[in-house]
Amino acid sequence: MSQSTVSILVVDDEFSVRDSLTSWFKKDGYEVLAVESAAAALRALEARKYAVGVFDIKMPGIDGIELQERVHHLDPQMPVIMLTAFASVETAVRALKQGAFDYVTKPIDPDELSHLVRRALEQQRLRDENRQLRSTIDELTGADEAIVGDSPAMQRLQQLIRSVAKTEATVLIRGESGTGKELVARAIHAQSARRYFPLIPVNCGSLPEDLLESELFGHEKGAFTGARQRRKGRLEMADGGTLFLDEVGTIPRKMQVDLLRVLETHEFTRVGASRPSRSDFRVVCATNDDLRRAVAEGRFREDFLYRIDVFPIEVPPLRDRREDIPLLVRHFVDQFAMRMQKPVTEIAPEVMVMLQALDWPGNVRELSNTIERAMVVCRPPVLRGEDLALLRHAGGVAPAEPPRDSLAAVERRHVAAMLERTGWNITRAAELLEVDRVTVYNKIKKYGLAQK
Amino acid sequence: MASLQLVPIFCGQQAGLVAPLGARLAALLGLEVVVHEATFDAEVAFDVDRGQYNTRVLLARLLQHADPKAPRLLGLTAVDLFIPVLTFVFGEAELGGRAAIVSTFRLENELYGLPPDPALCFERLVKESVHELGHLFGLVHCQRSSCVMASSNYVEGIDLKAASYCDRCLGQVRRQLGGR
Numbered sequence: 001m002s003q004s005t006v007s008i009l010v011v012d013d014e015f016s017v018r019d020s021l022t023s024w025f026k027k028d029g030y031e032v033l034a035v036e037s038a039a040a041a042l043r044a045l046e047a048r049k050y051a052v053g054v055f056d057i058k059m060p061g062i063d064g065i066e067l068q069e070r071v072h073h074l075d076p077q078m079p080v081i082m083l084t085a086f087a088s089v090e091t092a093v094r095a096l097k098q099g100a101f102d103y104v105t106k107p108i109d110p111d112e113l114s115h116l117v118r119r120a121l122e123q124q125r126l127r128d129e130n131r132q133l134r135s136t137i138d139e140l141t142g143a144d145e146a147i148v149g150d151s152p153a154m155q156r157l158q159q160l161i162r163s164v165a166k167t168e169a170t171v172l173i174r175g176e177s178g179t180g181k182e183l184v185a186r187a188i189h190a191q192s193a194r195r196y197f198p199l200i201p202v203n204c205g206s207l208p209e210d211l212l213e214s215e216l217f218g219h220e221k222g223a224f225t226g227a228r229q230r231r232k233g234r235l236e237m238a239d240g241g242t243l244f245l246d247e248v249g250t251i252p253r254k255m256q257v258d259l260l261r262v263l264e265t266h267e268f269t270r271v272g273a274s275r276p277s278r279s280d281f282r283v284v285c286a287t288n289d290d291l292r293r294a295v296a297e298g299r300f301r302e303d304f305l306y307r308i309d310v311f312p313i314e315v316p317p318l319r320d321r322r323e324d325i326p327l328l329v330r331h332f333v334d335q336f337a338m339r340m341q342k343p344v345t346e347i348a349p350e351v352m353v354m355l356q357a358l359d360w361p362g363n364v365r366e367l368s369n370t371i372e373r374a375m376v377v378c379r380p381p382v383l384r385g386e387d388l389a390l391l392r393h394a395g396g397v398a399p400a401e402p403p404r405d406s407l408a409a410v411e412r413r414h415v416a417a418m419l420e421r422t423g424w425n426i427t428r429a430a431e432l433l434e435v436d437r438v439t440v441y442n443k444i445k446k447y448g449l450a451q452k
Numbered sequence: 453m454a455s456l457q458l459v460p461i462f463c464g465q466q467a468g469l470v471a472p473l474g475a476r477l478a479a480l481l482g483l484e485v486v487v488h489e490a491t492f493d494a495e496v497a498f499d500v501d502r503g504q505y506n507t508r509v510l511l512a513r514l515l516q517h518a519d520p521k522a523p524r525l526l527g528l529t530a531v532d533l534f535i536p537v538l539t540f541v542f543g544e545a546e547l548g549g550r551a552a553i554v555s556t557f558r559l560e561n562e563l564y565g566l567p568p569d570p571a572l573c574f575e576r577l578v579k580e581s582v583h584e585l586g587h588l589f590g591l592v593h594c595q596r597s598s599c600v601m602a603s604s605n606y607v608e609g610i611d612l613k614a615a616s617y618c619d620r621c622l623g624q625v626r627r628q629l630g631g632r
Contacts, residue, residue, distance in 0.1 A: 019508060020535035026547050028603065029592035083537070107502075107539045111605035 006121060009050035010034040011041040011067065012083065013059045017106070021054060028114065038062035038070075045074055052101075052120045053080040057091060065095055072099045077127060079120035083108070147183050148331045149324035153316040157184070164311050165191035170263070172248075172308050173286040175315030178365030181286035182246060184315055188284055189242040197241030200281075202234050205247030206417040212255060214271045223272025235268050238281035248308060249289030249300060250413075256304040263307055283308065318360040318367060325356045328364060332371040333383055343380045350385035369450060412447040415440070424451045455484040456585070457522040459514060461494045462505075466530040466556045469574060473528065476578050480615065481585065482629070483524075490527075492517040504534040507544035507553055514551045524588055526581060527553035542604070543580045545587035552584035558607060576610045582617075589628040591621050 008030050010021045018034035025032045033050070035041050038061060044050075053071060057064035068080050079101035084091060092103040101120045104112065147158065164171055165188045173181045182201070189199040207215055214223070218233025235243065245251070251259065262268045263283055267276045285308045294300035318325070329347060337344045360366055374387040415433065419440075422428035430437045443449070458474050460467060474485040497509035510527060518525050533541050533555045542559065545552030559576040561569045582600045594601035599618035604610045617625055 014536070016506075016508065016536040020537045023508075023544070023547065024535065024538070027545075027587055027592055106537055107534070108537060109605075110538045110541065113538065114603065114605055 005031070006052075007031040007033070007048075007050045008117070009041060009044060009053045011036075011038060011053070011059070011064070012056040013037065014056070017056065017083075024110075024113070025117075028117075030117075038064070038067035041067060042070060042074075045071060049075060050078060051124060052117060053078055054117075055080055055082055057082050057084040057095070058086075065091070065098065068095060068100050069098050077124060079124055081116055081120060146331075147180065147187055148328050149321060150327065151321040151324045153321045154324060157313065157315065160313050161187050162191060164188060164313070166193070167311075168282055170283045170308055170310040171285070172291075172310070172312045173284065173315060174312060175286075175288060176317045176361075176363055177288045178363035179315040179317055180364050181288075181315055182244070184313060185242070185244045185246075185284045185286060189244075192242065192282065194241050194282055198238060199242045199244055200234050200238040201244040201246055203246045203420065205250035205413065206420040209252045209255060212251070213258070216255075216259070217268050218270040220270055220272035223270070227272065230270075233268070233270060235262065235279045235281065236270075236277060239279045241281060243281045243283050245283065245285045245308075247287060247289075248285040249287040249291055249294055253299070253301060256301045260301070260304045260307055318363045322356050325367070326352050328367055329355055329371060332368050333375065336372050336375040340375060342375060342378075344375060344378060344383050345380075346382040348382055348384045351383055351388060354385055354388055408447075411443070412449070415443045415447065416449050419444070419449065419451075455486060455522065456481075456524045456526060457486050457488045457519065459488050459490050459518070459525055459527045461490045461510065461514075461527050461529045461553075462531045463528060464530045466528075469556065469577060470528060472574065473577060473581060477526075477581060477585070480578075480582060481625070486522075488519065488522070490514075490517070494529075499534070502534060504532045504540065505529070507533045507535055507541060510553055511544060511546060511551045514553065518551070523550065524585070525551045526585065527551070528577075528581075529553065529555045530557055531555060532557040542607075542610070543584045545584040547587050547592070548590040549588060552581075552588055554580045554584055559610070564607065572611075575615065576607065579610050579613065579615045582615055586617065586621060586625065589625045591617075591624055594618060594621055 006029075008025050010018055010025070010032060012018050012021070012034070013036050015036075018036065022032045022034045033044055035044060038055075038059060041053075041055070053068075055064040055067055059067075062070075064082055064084075068082065071078060071080060076099070080099075082092075082095045082100045082103045083106055084103070085106050095103050101123070102116055104116065147154065147161075161184060171185075171188060173184050175181050185201075186199060189195060202212075202216060204212060214227075214231070214233065216233050216235055218231050218236055219227050221227060221230045258268075266280060267278050269276045291300055291305050291309070295302045295305055318328075329352060333344055333347060336342070355367070355370075362369075370388065374383060378384065378387040415429075418429045418432045419426075422432065426437050426440050430440045433440065456477065458470060458477075460470050463470065470487055474487055477483060478485045492513045494505070494510060494513065496513065497505045497507075499506055510529075510533075514525050514527050533544065533553065535541055535544060540558060543552065543554035554577065556573060556577055557563070559573050559580065561567060561572065579600055583604075586601045591601050593603040594617075596602060596618045597612060598614050599621055600613055600615055601617060601621050602609075602613045604613065616622070
């Protein structure tokens with residue numbers, strides 16, 4: 001097997017070392033460039049990549065350790081073997097801490113040198129392979145992040161996202177539960193100039209008022225009982241990026257006043273702090289509530305609504321874009337087949353007919369859950385109608401939500417919020433709700449709650 | 453017929469191996485082998501600190517003092533060889549060049565505390581010579597463990613391979629020797 005494509009960069013100020021290593025590596029079939037200084041090595045690395053570096057530690061000017069550090073920034077994947085004439089534990093530890101692949105003392109045993117280079121190349125090969133596999137998986141499963149659908153409604157939505165993403169305008173995403181409002185928020189962030197900074201989501205509905213304040217603004221050490229450390233709030237974490245306020249309609253009125261000021265000035269004060277802090281973030285909000293009605297009913301402040309409703313985006317319910325159902329079904333089947341390691345490659349025609357006939361009150365999320373459950377029972381390679389029929393009787397279609405202000409609606413929201421907050425840890429949720437676990441299970445069943 | 457000049461350098465007690473090695477290389481490679489005494493002082497390659505001889509210096513001297521018409525040179529020595537960055541080498545050659553050198557020093561069983569075995573030592577010498585000559589023909593190390601061009605960094609590794617080239621390496625040697 002020829003190794004002619006593998007290149008090694010040798011850096012040593014001594015001619016005899018460069019000369020012997022070049023001769024040695026060339027006979028092993030490697031392509032070699034040997035240079036006398038770190039400056040020459042950095043110039044060489046600007047021109048092209050090398051598979052392995054062999055650097056002498058002691059050199060005039062920039063020494064091998066510093067060179068290794070700089071190379072690590074230029075090409076973090078490049079393994080570097082450090083050479084030295086004098087063995088010193090301190091130097092070895094320093095080199096290895098900075099990411100050197102290994103460290104050897106001159107003169108080197110020929111067998112050790114051959115092994116070292118082979119091991120470095122093998123490690124790099126595995127790393128490359130791993131990266132490639134990860135990107136393939138991300139491509140397939142990260143389709144999670146994709147907005148699927150080419151109906152006119154979805155094309156309009158994509159156009160709106162593209163237009164608004166490039167601006168700094170505050171966006172209000174409206175749509176029924178399960179339509180994919182968070183995906184829209186992520187798409188806006190991903191296509192904006194802020195994409196290299198974080199997107200910080202805050203699920204306003206899942207946090208009680210006092211917690212929401214400290215969650216958003218952060219708190220100082222000792223600000224309240226239990227605040228043992230200073231904590232960054234979401235506003236501060238979103239600096240440079242996007243703050244995504246989900247379920248914005250559930251923010252209490254008092255908090256709306258505070259937030260209104262923050263959204264206008266980008267200044268806020270941590271709980272327990274005396275001086276305000278600044279953060280540069282863009283705001284994207286989402287709601288499934290009718291905020292104009294909420295204003296009329298006094299639940300929502302009008303000034304806050306005007307502040308967030310700068311660029312409204314409607315996400316259509318699934319029943320208004322039934323033509324996208326086959327695409328979505330294909331997408332979810334591929335995704336779950338990959339995750340479950342189940343080779344389901346065909347979808348029986350009756351599946352599409354059945355799924356397109358339903359109204360999907362729980363929208364895309366409900367469709368996704370239905371496909372996931374069908375995939376559990378289905379026998380590869382075909383997803384059949386019978387896999388769905390059973391599931392629909394078993395509750396595949398979400399129960400209708402009770403009217404929003406009824407006691408049941410409030411209870412449903414609160415139980416769901418506690419479950420989200422505890423990551424669906426039933427025991428913890430039961431503790432917070434001060435009921436037993438069986439009651440929590442009964443509420444989940446009664447309201448048809450499902451983990452998102 | 454292509455030729456090879458065999459140059460003994462500090463052969464000491466191994467001087468008797470020069471003629472048989474020449475005959476064997478002639479038979480294996482189809483080369484005309486001529487023995488030519490060194491006309492330079494090889495002591496210049498001695499490194500006092502290491503107690504070894506620097507092959508890079510020896511190869512340079514070999515080229516400097518050789519018959520300019522000789523297409524290939526193979527130095528044969530009994531002293532311990534090194535290249536500056538490595539602890540030792542069995543031999544050394546310029547890839548695609550004219551000069552190579554091999555040593556018997558690390559091929560003898562006695563160095564490893566084993567009973568002397570002159571026949572085994574000679575076999576190792578033949579393999580290392582054919583290997584270094586392969587580099588002169590432009591061959592790099594071969595991944596086939598039985599090919600003489602397989603890399604051997606320890607003496608047992610030399611014993612594992614044959615004294616001949618694999619078909620692929622042989623093809624390249626033949627092209628270098630004029631398409632035979």
